[in-house]
Amino acid sequence: MNTATALKSEVTWQTLCSRADLVASSGVAAWLASADTQVALLYLPGQTPEVYAVDNHDPFSNANVIARGIVGDIKGEPVIASPIYKQHFRLADGVCVEDENVRLRTWEVKIEGDDVMIRA
Amino acid sequence: MSKQQLVIIGNGMVGHHLIEQLVALGAHRQYAITVFGEERHLAYDRVHLSEYFSGRDADSLALSNADYYAEHGIELRLHEAVTVIDRNAAEVVTDHNRYPYDRLVLATGSYPFVPPIPGNEREKCLVYRTLDDLDAIRDAAADANTGVVVGGGLLGLEAANALRGLDLDTAVVEFAPRLMPMQVDVEGGALLREKIEALGVQVLTGRATQRIEDGETSFHRMVFQDDKVLETDLIVFSAGIRPRDQLARDCALEIGERGGIVIDDHCLTSDPAILAVGEVALWQESIFGLVAPGYQMAKAAAATLTEGDVTFSGADMSTKLKLLGVDVGAIGDAHGERTPGARTFRYLDEIKQEYRKLVVSSDAKKLLGAMLVGDNASYDTLMQYYANGLELPEDPASLILPSSDGAPTLGPDALPETATICSCHNVTKGDICTTLDAGALDLASVKGETKASTGCGGCAALLKSVVDHELEARGVEVDQSLCEHFAHTRQELYSIVRVEGIKTFSELIEKHGTSSGHGLDSSSAPKLGSSSAPGLGCDICKPAVASILAACFNEPITDAAHVPLQDTNDTFMANMQKNGTYSVVPRIPGGEVTPEKLIVLGEVGKKYGLYTKITGGQRVDLFGAQLHQLPDIWGELIEAGFETGHAYGKATRTVKSCVGSTWCRYGVQDSVGMAIYLEERYKGLRSPHKLKFAVSGCTRECAEAQSKDVGVIATENGWNLYVCGNGGMRPRHGELFATDLDDTQLIRTIDRFLMFYIRTADRLQRTSVWRENLEGGLDYLKNVVLDDSLGLGDELEAQMQHVIDTYECEWANTLSDPEKLKRFRTFVNDDSPDPDIIVTEERGQLRPA
Ligand code: SRM
Ligand SMILES: Cc1cc2nc3c(=O)[nH]c(=O)nc-3n(C[C@H](O)[C@H](O)[C@H](O)COP(=O)(O)OP(=O)(O)OC[C@H]3O[C@@H](n4cnc5c(N)ncnc54)[C@H](O)[C@@H]3O)c2cc1C
Ligand code: SF4
Ligand code: FES
Numbered sequence: 001m002n003t004a005t006a007l008k009s010e011v012t013w014q015t016l017c018s019r020a021d022l023v024a025s026s027g028v029a030a031w032l033a034s035a036d037t038q039v040a041l042l043y044l045p046g047q048t049p050e051v052y053a054v055d056n057h058d059p060f061s062n063a064n065v066i067a068r069g070i071v072g073d074i075k076g077e078p079v080i081a082s083p084i085y086k087q088h089f090r091l092a093d094g095v096c097v098e099d100e101n102v103r104l105r106t107w108e109v110k111i112e113g114d115d116v117m118i119r120a
Numbered sequence: 121m122s123k124q125q126l127v128i129i130g131n132g133m134v135g136h137h138l139i140e141q142l143v144a145l146g147a148h149r150q151y152a153i154t155v156f157g158e159e160r161h162l163a164y165d166r167v168h169l170s171e172y173f174s175g176r177d178a179d180s181l182a183l184s185n186a187d188y189y190a191e192h193g194i195e196l197r198l199h200e201a202v203t204v205i206d207r208n209a210a211e212v213v214t215d216h217n218r219y220p221y222d223r224l225v226l227a228t229g230s231y232p233f234v235p236p237i238p239g240n241e242r243e244k245c246l247v248y249r250t251l252d253d254l255d256a257i258r259d260a261a262a263d264a265n266t267g268v269v270v271g272g273g274l275l276g277l278e279a280a281n282a283l284r285g286l287d288l289d290t291a292v293v294e295f296a297p298r299l300m301p302m303q304v305d306v307e308g309g310a311l312l313r314e315k316i317e318a319l320g321v322q323v324l325t326g327r328a329t330q331r332i333e334d335g336e337t338s339f340h341r342m343v344f345q346d347d348k349v350l351e352t353d354l355i356v357f358s359a360g361i362r363p364r365d366q367l368a369r370d371c372a373l374e375i376g377e378r379g380g381i382v383i384d385d386h387c388l389t390s391d392p393a394i395l396a397v398g399e400v401a402l403w404q405e406s407i408f409g410l411v412a413p414g415y416q417m418a419k420a421a422a423a424t425l426t427e428g429d430v431t432f433s434g435a436d437m438s439t440k441l442k443l444l445g446v447d448v449g450a451i452g453d454a455h456g457e458r459t460p461g462a463r464t465f466r467y468l469d470e471i472k473q474e475y476r477k478l479v480v481s482s483d484a485k486k487l488l489g490a491m492l493v494g495d496n497a498s499y500d501t502l503m504q505y506y507a508n509g510l511e512l513p514e515d516p517a518s519l520i521l522p523s524s525d526g527a528p529t530l531g532p533d534a535l536p537e538t539a540t541i542c543s544c545h546n547v548t549k550g551d552i553c554t555t556l557d558a559g560a561l562d563l564a565s566v567k568g569e570t571k572a573s574t575g576c577g578g579c580a581a582l583l584k585s586v587v588d589h590e591l592e593a594r595g596v597e598v599d600q601s602l603c604e605h606f607a608h609t610r611q612e613l614y615s616i617v618r619v620e621g622i623k624t625f626s627e628l629i630e631k632h633g634t635s636s637g638h639g640l641d642s643s644s645a646p647k648l649g650s651s652s653a654p655g656l657g658c659d660i661c662k663p664a665v666a667s668i669l670a671a672c673f674n675e676p677i678t679d680a681a682h683v684p685l686q687d688t689n690d691t692f693m694a695n696m697q698k699n700g701t702y703s704v705v706p707r708i709p710g711g712e713v714t715p716e717k718l719i720v721l722g723e724v725g726k727k728y729g730l731y732t733k734i735t736g737g738q739r740v741d742l743f744g745a746q747l748h749q750l751p752d753i754w755g756e757l758i759e760a761g762f763e764t765g766h767a768y769g770k771a772t773r774t775v776k777s778c779v780g781s782t783w784c785r786y787g788v789q790d791s792v793g794m795a796i797y798l799e800e801r802y803k804g805l806r807s808p809h810k811l812k813f814a815v816s817g818c819t820r821e822c823a824e825a826q827s828k829d830v831g832v833i834a835t836e837n838g839w840n841l842y843v844c845g846n847g848g849m850r851p852r853h854g855e856l857f858a859t860d861l862d863d864t865q866l867i868r869t870i871d872r873f874l875m876f877y878i879r880t881a882d883r884l885q886r887t888s889v890w891r892e893n894l895e896g897g898l899d900y901l902k903n904v905v906l907d908d909s910l911g912l913g914d915e916l917e918a919q920m921q922h923v924i925d926t927y928e929c930e931w932a933n934t935l936s937d938p939e940k941l942k943r944f945r946t947f948v949n950d951d952s953p954d955p956d957i958i959v960t961e962e963r964g965q966l967r968p969a
Binding site: 016021022023024025026028029030031033038041047057061062063064065069070071072073074075076078079083084086088 | 604605655656657658659661662663680683684685686687688689691692696698699700942943945946947948949950952954956
């Protein structure tokens, strides 16, 4: 991201998609225009928080596939497994369980009514 | 004080074990140790020598490495034989030098005896003892078609197996009237012979070879006492072993009448400066041709050299072997010759080809010996009765008679603390308990601490049961959990799902999951009585449970309850490629495709710019489709009559076929028709791992059926069925399961076989690996599937019928459901494709840049 965009866009809550676009206990990808990037939205109905947003880009395979992994937990911490080489990333902070030096970016997200909102 | 010089001659199994014992006692600080080995190799596992022909190399057979010797300051001189022992000067002599000793140990083992037959020195007359011998055999076998082993004892049969493995037509020539005369009696020998002949090894007993000369059709001709002849390209002598006692003879140590260096209980020879251990040593008139007694001598010798008080007091010569795949066991006085008044029980089953014999004391209270041919299942139990002098059950025959609930086995708890579990390393049940009490928590650490089961390996099963039992007694769970979310094996989860009729993952984890207890918040009210919410599952248990649910109920995997469980390939019903695009593989049953359909494949590939390739499974793969394109592509394919090919699933993949009798001049059945029938029948079946089939129209086997999970080969009278083959990483030939089946029998057998596999295999276990881990082996599988020994036949067939009846093309199902189609969007909030997928052209097609 170049400085121009960084200056231009102030960080605010914005609507990304609707609740109906999400898939329970799994992920979908959304285009985050303001940051010119793609995010994976993971939806865990009944849990708190019930939605997470992390990079859709998988740093190990360089493919945009994180949303298509399996959501689960390791010792109670929610994670997503990359569908390509199966590394696990913690949803809370994006850190890779197998290699703590690698992490996905994370965003604050929430659901208000039917809107899925992201702070970006 | 300068160190004393300790010289060890021979770096074989026992010589090396002696060094380990000395190091364990710290004796390498007291002595300057020098070891001479005549062979080029550092001590290796001679017991498993034959595995050199089945894939193991010298490195993996090595018992140690040069670093170990260097680390402990031991001088290892390999490829340097001692030629003379000069007792006056207290020196050993080699071709290089003279070396002084204060103490000397002979661990020179034995050599294979070659009978004095004229012609025995001819080229391609070999022996079977060292790695170099095996290299020589392999070289000689390269341009040979036939091989003969002279000697039908233990090692002879092992050598015969090796020759067979080198693709030679093999014969065994034994001088005695039966095979393995030392271990088995007349009945046992006859049975063993039958079994071995059934493997295609020719057995000639009561044959004395008179001379070996040039052959007419082969390299050698062997002439027997009655002038009968046998032609062969290669001869291996395995007519017994003789102690390598020449060095000792030359320096006038006391030698037994029939050879062997005489030792006492401390392993001392007639010269107290010199010890002998292993196969070269003669103790109370006996030579011990096994490794376990040698190890016990090594222990005693190490004690002698360090003023310890362990002595050698004889050893048990019981053996349990699998020779050419045939179980043979001999315990104690198996012939009943050594104790007056001994009585025998015998059981002979000529159909199953099993023979068991017990030798008991005259009052039938103690086991003196036993003999087993064809089935070693009762060996461990009998061995414990024998070794520990346990009182036999009321009716000792129950130990060898087949009974509906199997022989009464002696549980590990029935064994006294003094019971020897591993005779190679002399480990008792008490030793194992001590290790566990000192903190060992699993089998691996017990093995590491005690070395149990790291010798001949014969005690592995017993050791495991003792360790498991003792751990349980100490309240340690033996962990067989699928993952952190379920404390069950896949098989257990399978039964739970079936018995309780659980149809979703969430219900299963709620009822049977381990509660993670790590504070996964749940906003719904916690269930009564559960202190914390169950976890979410993970990428191990979710797909495993998805597969179980599919095999039991066959609901569409794309249903909302199931879709989050699937690996990405199943979720999107296509195989993900390295750049995040997918491949599309429609089903082409049996590889038969009409030109019209082939044209459609071409048109779809062209329209969507898909890289197109013929697969190894006789169908066509279209690569490079983006997520949002998949429904359109499949719409067109289904329109043209295609169905999903499950190339993405742990499910039935393809049934490969050859052209068969419809076109081929050799074909005896319609292999294409059968392949299509099988593929239509089992398509969509989900299983622990992928399933591959093939059908060949005759024995030429153009469809490679013997490398498949299920292989069918046509015969004049029907079909031969092979099971549990595998290509891939570790190829395994399928095993012949049933012959000359008609169509109905074939289908019924495959139905049962597959469902039994689905029930009992581990997750991601191909049929080949499952089969190798299946207790009871192929015979057990045959009993279950062909003879219905568990009475499961009808249930397995009904279950298969359910899967077949509920089959639905997953892609067709998805295309008809707008909710499911929503899943196939690259972005939920934008119609553009993934901007990072960039392709380039190669050989006229697109590929990832
Ligand atoms: C496409 C194909 C190669 C080809 O261009 O010919 C192929 C491609 C793949 N094979 Fe294969 N295998 C293909 C035939 C085979 C064969 C040959 C056969 O079936 O006759 C074998 C050996 C036979 C066997 O399985 O016993 C084979 C043994 C494997 C293995 C090793 C399995 C094993 O038990 O050792 C894997 C890895 C695995 O399954 O864990 C594998 C895995 C794969 C995967 C799924 C790897 C992956 O995860 O991405 C590849 C995906 C292809 C894709 O994206 O569409 N593939 N693979 C073949 C598809 C056949 C079909 O029409 O469905
Ligand atoms: C194919 C095969 C299968 C077997 N299977 C089993 C089994 O299942 N169970 C079992 O208990 N036993 C089995 N045995 C027997 C077992 O291997 C022996 O009992 C064991 O190896 C004996 O050990 P050792 O050290 O006495 O002799 P070896 O292992 O033979 O070692 C003696 C070493 O001394 C060297 N040497 C001899 N003379 C000199 C010299 N002058 N200078 C320097 N070096 C010298 C030799 O080259 C040799 O390397 C099998 C043997 C073979 C060949
Ligand atoms: S397996 Fe037999 S029938 Fe089939 S193509 Fe080969 S030769 Fe012909
Ligand atoms: S008995 Fe040989 S390894 Fe245990």
